[in-house]
Amino acid sequence: MFDNQNDEEENSNFHLPKMKFSKDELKTIGSLFKKRFTTISKTVVTNRIWLKSAKSSSCHVLLTFPKNTSYDTIFTIMDRILKAGLIVNVKQHKTSSTVGFYITASYERLLQGAEDLEIKKIIKTNYGGGIKEFIFDEQEFYENIENEDLFLTTQERQSIIYDILYQIRCDNNDEQIIVNDKKVPNGRRLIFWCQKYKIISQILPIHDQDDLKELRKNWVFSLFSNQPLDKVCKYFGIKLTLYFAWLGFYTKSLLIPAFLGLAMWLSMGKDEKWDSIFFLVLCSFNLIWSICFNDLWNQRCAELSYKWGTLDMKENLLQDPRPMFKGEYKLNKVNNKLEPHYPEYKRALFRYLITFPTLLAVTGLTIAIMLKMFDLQEFFNHATTNKLLPELMGLTNFIPKMIYANIISFLNSVYKRMCTWLNDKENYREQTTHENHLIVKIVLFQFINSYLSLFYIAFYLQDVGLLKEQLFAIFITRQLTGNIKEAIFPYIFENLKQIKKIDRVAKDEKLDIKPDQELIDNVQRLQRYATKFLEQSSNLNTEKADNYQEEEIPSELSQPEVESLMPNYPDTFGDYLEMVMQYGLMVFFAPAFPLAALFTLFNNFIEIRTDAFKMCFLYQRPFGQIVSNIGRWQDVIETFSILGIIVNCGLLITFGVIQKLLPSVTFYESVAIVIVVEHVFLGFYKVLNYSLPKLPRWIIVAKSRLEYRRREALRTLEMNEMHNIKCSSNN
Structure with a gap:
């Protein structure tokens, strides 16, 4: 309001050669300009620090500690990391007033780690060509071995360093290691033990700015071009890339169903007989599409796995226990190492006494909420019919459906946390087993929560109109809120959080606040020890060690420090779950809602870019993981395809499609016809599955x-x- 008054006053006095203001007015205007100048200068300082974040060429992995971690603790951990053959630069982080380890490794140590990880590399053509696990003693056989920058990607280097950190153990032959006044038990992995007890804050790989800029240009912002899967694989690893490959393949496969569904939707509603024909055509096409989609994806997945060298990946029969696995430590008779052991009967008891009853309780809760929402729908229908509420062109009756769609979305997030807790309590030893059981639990819970009301409408109420309205509400709600909730809101909130932290540093610089001298002294002592260790080590010559010492304490924020403020990427789990549940809607109910494929196509087109946006702008870079396929998710998709055959045939019965097309046929005869059709499609699925080659x-x-x-x-x-x-x- 004050600004508007000043603007009017300036306009009215503009013709005067000289403006006169009272002392109070001058004081008020001065304070206003001072306030605005302070805001602008603060923004300039903040942006200056962001722009001055220094790219760190000597850091592949960043390890950070909580604030006020003792010098002795940091020194103990650094000593073990150095003895593992890694190179450590110690730096102070201004935004968190703590210490960061900027970790890298010599080329020789990376090659040794590549052999331990069994990373596959290309063989020179004069030695036969192809791809083979790297062997350190036969390194002359591999393509580009002479070029350090070409032979190993940054993603491979980070995975090797992460594995080296993971393998640091407290063996029986070592002296007792004490961290934060706690004795680290023999046989434990030091780094993950420290993470478990919050002694280490985070371990993250660092982005390569040049490669990241290229991905942003050719992947995130190239809306109508094919995804650069090879570049994504090179940068983020195979597991994440296979998700985007599957999502892209799924999206392209929706083009024909979307076109057919749109054509059917435009043609329906004119004649009941033709509507039944269209319904039957959509059912048949939907089933054939889902069957062919799975088999064609298996072949596409095999092509990508072969190209990336993981097609013939051997199953690791000697998997280490996952870091969060709990149990009594005993000697493993296979590798003679101390490892936690957990009795199977405890897991079975928890599963039968806690997990299964929880599933029944969730089912009951879902049914209760569903029935209440139907009551609410009846109230709105009655209110609009009796003119108690305005119809608003029919939008009023959609309010309960939109509310229920949002409730489903909220309950899905609640059930996901519940399933994670239940799965953690069941305490599986291997990471793959843990993930597989978690997938089964969450898919089962969300199947009940997401589809129960639709099955109730389709097979109990047998109301095709209500089913269409509910599907429309679900698709619209998910598309409007899903991508905004996943990408836009987190991007805004995380940037505000980062700017707040960096703004604090800017204020400290502007106000000339003295930094923590004790922390600076500790960082310098640690760096001197690391440099001395490197000089005495065979991994680096003295010249390289001096180069690392020159980077001791930068005058500006480093790139790793800025990235440490970003959120950690959780995993592909949530992305797969969202798409698989959407696939279920498409396979189960597309005949009842012909626009389902079109909505799904539009949503997935946006989903690819928003997920890519999250990876390139929002999250920390994840460590690459080596896989040969999409794992248990493929089993879930194939199960949904088989259930889709049963559900679609059931829809033919409940909506009386056969009887409308063949009026002389009785209800029981139509049921028999549908059962025969169902068995024909199931047989077609099995024949196609076995006849098509896997490769x-x-x-x-x-x-x-x-x-x-x-x-x-x-x-x-x-x-x-x-x-x-x-x-x-x-x-």
Whole structure:
């Protein structure tokens, strides 16, 4: 209001050669300008610090500690990391007043770690070509081994360093390690033990700015071009890339169903008989589409896995226990290491006494909420019919449906946390087993929560109109709120949080607040020890050690420090879950709502870019993971496809499609016809599943060709070796 008064006053006095203000007015205007200048200068300082964040070329992985962590604790952990062959730079983080380890490794140590991780690399053509697990003693056989920058990607380097950190143990031969006045038990992994007890804040890989800019340009903002999957795989790893590959394949496969559904929707409503024909056509096409989609995706997945070298990945029979696995420590008879053991009967008791009753309780709660929402719907219908509420072109009756759709979304998040807690309590040893059981639990809970009301409407109420309205409300609600909730809101909130922290540093600089001298002294002492260790180590020569010492304490925020303020990427779990549940809606109820495929196509088109946006702008860079397929999610998708056959055939019965097309047929005869059709589709699914090859023909030919080349190269090497032996014996 004050601004408007000043604007009017300036306009009215603009023609005067000289403006006169009272002392109070001058004082008020001065304070206003001072306030605005302070705000602008604060923003400029904040942006300056953001822009001055220094790219750290000597850091692949960042390890940070909580505030006020003792010097002895940090020194103990750094000493063990250095002894594992890694290179550590110690730096102060201004935004959190704590210490960060900027970790990297020499090329030789990375190659040793590549062998331990069994990373597959390309063989030189004169040695047969193809892809093979890296072997350190045979490194001359591999392509680009001479070029350190080309041979290992930044994602591979980070995975190797992470594995080296993971393998640091407190062995029986070591002295007792004490961290934060706690004795680390023998056999424990030091880093994860420290993470468990909050002694280490976080471990994160650092973004490569050049590669990230290219991905932002060619992936996030290239809306109508194919995803650069090879570049995504090189940067983020195979597991994350397979999710985007599956999502892209799923989205493209929706083009024909979307076009057909739109055509049917435009043609329906004119004649009841033709509506029944369209319904039958949509059911048949929907089932054929879902069956073909799964088999074609399996072949596409095999192609990508072959290209990225994980098609023939061996199952790890010696999996280490996951970090959060709890139990009594005993000697493992296989590897003679102390590992936690948890009796199976305890897990079974918890499953039968807690997990299963919880599932029944959730089912009861879902049914109760569903019935209450139907009562609310009846109230709104009655109110609009009797003119107690305005119809608003029919939008009023959609309010209960929109409310229920949001309740479903909220309960899904609650059930996800509940399932995570139940799964943690069941305490599975291997990470893959833990994830598989979690997938089953959450899918089962969300299946009940998301689909129960739709099944109730379709098979109990048998109201096709209400089913269409409910599906419309679900699709609209998820598309309007889902991507906003996933990407836009977190991006805004996290940026505000980061700016707040950096703004505090800006104020400290502007006000010339003295930093924590004790912390600076500790950082310098740690850095001197690390440099001295590197000078005495064979991993680095003195010249390189001096270069690391020069980066001791930067005058501006470093890139790793800025990234440490970003949220951690949880995993592909939530993204898969969202898409799989959407796939279920599409497979189960697309005939009842012909626009389902079109809405799904539009949503997935946006979903690809919003998920890519999250990875490139919002989250910390995740560690790459090596997988050969999408895992248990493929089993869930195939199960939904089989259930889709049963549900679609059931819809033909409940909506009387067969009887409308064949009036002379009785109800029981129509049921018999539908059962025959159901068995035909199930048989078609099985025949197609077994008849189509698991691997495309070109992959089989390529593998055979590579095997032939390897044998020929091996025979040539053996012949040359024999020839050299004969020559040396003759001499």
